[in-house]
Amino acid sequence: MSDKQEQQIDQSRRGFISKSTAAAAISVIAPGITLHQVAQAKPVDEAVTSKVRWGMLIDTNKCADGCTACTTACQTENGWGSGSTDEQNSSPEQQAQWIRKVTLKNKSTGSTHSLPMMCQHCEEPPCVDVCPTGASFKRVDGIVLVDKHICIGCRYCMMACPYKARSFIHEALSDQAPHSPRGKGTVESCTMCVHKVDRGDGTTACAEACAKEGHRAIIFGDLKDPDSEISKTLKSNSTTQIRADLNLNTGVRYRGI
Amino acid sequence: MFSTPSFAGDTQSIGPELKINRANGDKCVEPTDVMRKDHMEFLLHQRDETMYDGIRTKKYSLNECIECHANKDEKGKYIPVTAEGEFCQSCHTYASVKLDCFECHATKPRQVSFHPIVNEKMQSFADVHMRKSSTLLNDIANARKADNGHAQ
Numbered sequence A: 001m002s003d004k005q006e007q008q009i010d011q012s013r014r015g016f017i018s019k020s021t022a023a024a025a026i027s028v029i030a031p032g033i034t035l036h037q038v039a040q041a042k043p044v045d046e047a048v049t050s051k052v053r054w055g056m057l058i059d060t061n062k063c064a065d066g067c068t069a070c071t072t073a074c075q076t077e078n079g080w081g082s083g084s085t086d087e088q089n090s091s092p093e094q095q096a097q098w099i100r101k102v103t104l105k106n107k108s109t110g111s112t113h114s115l116p117m118m119c120q121h122c123e124e125p126p127c128v129d130v131c132p133t134g135a136s137f138k139r140v141d142g143i144v145l146v147d148k149h150i151c152i153g154c155r156y157c158m159m160a161c162p163y164k165a166r167s168f169i170h171e172a173l174s175d176q177a178p179h180s181p182r183g184k185g186t187v188e189s190c191t192m193c194v195h196k197v198d199r200g201d202g203t204t205a206c207a208e209a210c211a212k213e214g215h216r217a218i219i220f221g222d223l224k225d226p227d228s229e230i231s232k233t234l235k236s237n238s239t240t241q242i243r244a245d246l247n248l249n250t251g252v253r254y255r256g257i
Numbered sequence B: 001m002f003s004t005p006s007f008a009g010d011t012q013s014i015g016p017e018l019k020i021n022r023a024n025g026d027k028c029v030e031p032t033d034v035m036r037k038d039h040m041e042f043l044l045h046q047r048d049e050t051m052y053d054g055i056r057t058k059k060y061s062l063n064e065c066i067e068c069h070a071n072k073d074e075k076g077k078y079i080p081v082t083a084e085g086e087f088c089q090s091c092h093t094y095a096s097v098k099l100d101c102f103e104c105h106a107t108k109p110r111q112v113s114f115h116p117i118v119n120e121k122m123q124s125f126a127d128v129h130m131r132k133s134s135t136l137l138n139d140i141a142n143a144r145k146a147d148n149g150h151a152q
Helices: A003-023 A069-078 A126-130 A156-160 A194-199 A205-212 A229-236 B032-053 B062-069 B087-095 B120-129 B135-151
Strands: A027-030 A033-035 A054-059 A099-105 A112-118 A136-138 A144-146 A218-222 A252-255
Touching (some): A069 A099, A069 A112, A069 A205, A218 A229
Antiparallel strands (some): A136 A144
């Protein structure tokens, strides 16, 4: 088959897929919840640009105490914790935690808040500053990642991160998810579901799971797009960056704490 | 890039006999002699583009290699490509080259399961319809290729 024909087939297939996605753009994902917005998918052969900055907004008032839908979804999606049969020889303190549920208690009033904590995808990430090999890096669209090909496992980034967001893998692994490589001797953390973002899903596993549960406490979106749901909510509400005093300009923001 | 004369046209007689699954078509993304010599270059180039720029074209994607080259056992479960005698491992053992990719990368495609109780019918449905490369499209492509062959 000539290249031209191959291209034609691919194009028609892509056309079909995009049409069927468009048809699903307004879809009911759970009783009472309607998904209106589908992010524009970038062509697979195009590089990401700094015209977007991906971020998340977490509304702690909507985050249910005791609910772990986000952490479970992350584990299943990215193949760590319960989503993998690996790390059997590591102690709980050693095992990877890309996202964890945290409960905050105000000692004077006794009020409690439940919220998910993960990599905050800083604009000025301390992990990138300290990395001796350049393995810790920030993609131009704001997602902070580890290039495990050049990570030497020194764990300096783990010390530098104010959010305790990174984990080190202590043992050989064999049950990774194909889109989420992870292995012994390297550091890892939340990737903001970069494979889903690149695919144009317009959401992350945690945000998706939270919406499915009916809480909708996590909004994922483009911080640079003034018309995105996340930007609009940030504009009209008072929100917080955790450890805002460090001037890291985090990509993950919180509401209600 | 020069090519070793003994490689061209003589690829079948060199190295171990490989278990190749022809169900996804019998052509790799490049001719066999090119793949034998340069697959690592393609993967290295693709890895940085994917990692830093989010370019996820399928042609030289390691995941796509695995999709095609991971074989299944009698029970329909995928065998890791790093298992003895499997596609990646057999050649690397023959050439005595350490295979580093799979210390981090998955050695087999993820099998889709709908529910803890997945019957064979569901699994076969998943195998046909939820695979990244569609059998139907490959069939069409192969049919066209055959037609072209006759026309010329």
